[in-house]
Amino acid sequence: MSPRPMVRPGGRSARVQESVHAAVRELVGEVGRDALTVPMVAGRAGVTPSTIYRRWGDLQELLSDVAVERLRPETEPADLGSLRADLDAWAEQFLDEMASPAGRAYIRDALLGDSDGTNAGKCSAYAAEQLDAVLSRAVRRGEPVPETELLIDRVVAPIMYRILFRPGRLDTAYARELVTHALSAV
Amino acid sequence: MSPRPMVRPGGRSARVQESVHAAVRELVGEVGRDALTVPMVAGRAGVTPSTIYRRWGDLQELLSDVAVERLRPETEPADLGSLRADLDAWAEQFLDEMASPAGRAYIRDALLGDSDGTNAGKCSAYAAEQLDAVLSRAVRRGEPVPETELLIDRVVAPIMYRILFRPGRLDTAYARELVTHALSAV
Numbered sequence: 217m218s219p220r221p222m223v224r225p226g227g228r229s230a231r232v233q234e235s236v237h238a239a240v241r242e243l244v245g246e247v248g249r250d251a252l253t254v255p256m257v258a259g260r261a262g263v264t265p266s267t268i269y270r271r272w273g274d275l276q277e278l279l280s281d282v283a284v285e286r287l288r289p290e291t292e293p294a295d296l297g298s299l300r301a302d303l304d305a306w307a308e309q310f311l312d313e314m315a316s317p318a319g320r321a322y323i324r325d326a327l328l329g330d331s332d333g334t335n336a337g338k339c340s341a342y343a344a345e346q347l348d349a350v351l352s353r354a355v356r357r358g359e360p361v362p363e364t365e366l367l368i369d370r371v372v373a374p375i376m377y378r379i380l381f382r383p384g385r386l387d388t389a390y391a392r393e394l395v396t397h398a399l400s401a402v
Numbered sequence: 403m404s405p406r407p408m409v410r411p412g413g414r415s416a417r418v419q420e421s422v423h424a425a426v427r428e429l430v431g432e433v434g435r436d437a438l439t440v441p442m443v444a445g446r447a448g449v450t451p452s453t454i455y456r457r458w459g460d461l462q463e464l465l466s467d468v469a470v471e472r473l474r475p476e477t478e479p480a481d482l483g484s485l486r487a488d489l490d491a492w493a494e495q496f497l498d499e500m501a502s503p504a505g506r507a508y509i510r511d512a513l514l515g516d517s518d519g520t521n522a523g524k525c526s527a528y529a530a531e532q533l534d535a536v537l538s539r540a541v542r543r544g545e546p547v548p549e550t551e552l553l554i555d556r557v558v559a560p561i562m563y564r565i566l567f568r569p570g571r572l573d574t575a576y577a578r579e580l581v582t583h584a585l586s587a588v
Contacts, residue, residue: 327566328514340567365571369580373563374555381515381562382554383524394555 223318235261236268244364249279274283280329286339299354299361300399302369306350307391310343315386317401320347320379343372360402370398421447423521426468435465435507466515469508470524473514474571479532485540485547486585492536493577496529497561506565529558546588554585 239260254275272278293306295374302336304382326335344364349362371394378386425446429438445450458464479492499505509531512521529548537547555582564572 324513327510333569336567337569357421368563368568369560370556374559376567377526377554379558380566382520383519383523385551386551 230263232267232271233265234400236263236272236278237282237285240278241286248394249325254278255281258367259379260386270282274329276325276329276331279325283325284335287326287339288323288342289346293350295353298357299359300395301351302350302353303367303395303399305370306346307375307395308388310346311386311391314375315379323376328343340368340372344368347372362398362402363394364395366397370401411465418447418449418453418457420448420460422464423451423471426464427472432474435511438465440464441523454553459475460515462511462515464520465511465514466513469511470521472508473505473512473525474528475532479536481539484543485536485545486581488536488539489585492532493557493581494574495562496558497530497574497577500561501565501588509562509565522548526554526558533558548588553584554586557581 219355236257239257240252247256252269252275257275257278258268261268268278272281275305296302296305308380315322323339326339330336340364347364347367351364351367354361371391374394375386377393378384411571422443425443429442429446433442438461440454441451443461443464444454447454454464458467478585479488482488482491502530510527512525516522525577533550533553537550557577560580561572561577564570
């Protein structure tokens with residue numbers, strides 16, 4: 217759950233992270249992202265500002281970590297009985313979530329405070345894990361399946377590219393078209 | 403050339419933009435991006451800091467505008483006599499430039515100081531214009547061609563997605579594989 221190697225689940229470090237993340241989420245809801253400051257977050261979380269600076273460097277890095285946590289999928293992809301149905305549902309939900317105003321803000325935050333690419337890599341790993349789950353299920357059903365990396369290139373990448381760089385086309389029909397095309401490879 | 407509607411080519415506004423952009427490029431080379439400040443850029447460009455704040459808002463927005471200028475292609479894509487050869491060459495060069503340390507820094511800058519997506523949209527428009535030029539040439543040769551948006555989805559998007567989110571695979575073989583796949587549609 218935590219991006220820092222020194223964090224042990226249940227330890228003090230994990231508790232600090234949890235309370236600081238919770239403070240950010242609450243304060244973003246109350247005062248908005250633009251009004252957020254490190255002392256404000258520290259006050260709400262019950263830690264000193266220097267604890268936050270020491271651990272996260274600055275507010276942008278903290279917002280990046282919080283965003284990645286928010287982008288982490290909470291459930292397994294739905295099992296609808298076939299690869300096609302599972303992928304359609306997953307792609308539609310992925311597109312809906314990422315292209316929503318909240319999703320766009322999280323993607324942006326995740327990238328901005330992430331100078332070494334660790335958090336961006338996590339976002340991509342989350343998508344790959346969900347696709348792996350869908351593909352493993354299809355293999356157990358005896359269906360032919362494409363590679364995960366092919367689905368990344370043909371379904372995930374176009375959606376994320378259009379969200380970041382090229383507005384338009386981001387609807388359910390587009391998600392299904394990408395899935396149809398990706399599955400034409402198997 | 404300019405992102406601001408009030409800029410007329412050759413007018414004072416255009417001259418200010420040119421001198422400020424030049425100052426940023428020089429100073430990034432001399433002191434590095436992280437040491438850059440608005441007063442430093444203003445001093446070098448011979449304008450007041452308030453001119454920069456009024457026009458660009460803050461340093462991040464200025465860096466975004468400079469980055470987009472740097473990402474603007476300077477030449478037409480090479481004419482190598484066939485759609486396949488032109489697209490291979492274009493995709494390899496696009497990948498090389500975007501995945502280079504300088505390219506990554508520009509993409510990052512372009513996205514970071516770009517809250518309304520205007521600059522990201524320009525980056526995408528540059529790629530689309532280059533692809534349009536390649537496709538128009540192929541049409542004049544009598545070759546069958548795919549849609550520009552299909553090339554965006556199948557060649558540009560995977561490259562940009564992997565640069566931003568998923569390291570690895572960014573080599574010439576990958577660029578050619580994407581082109582092969584995109585052309586299998588026609």
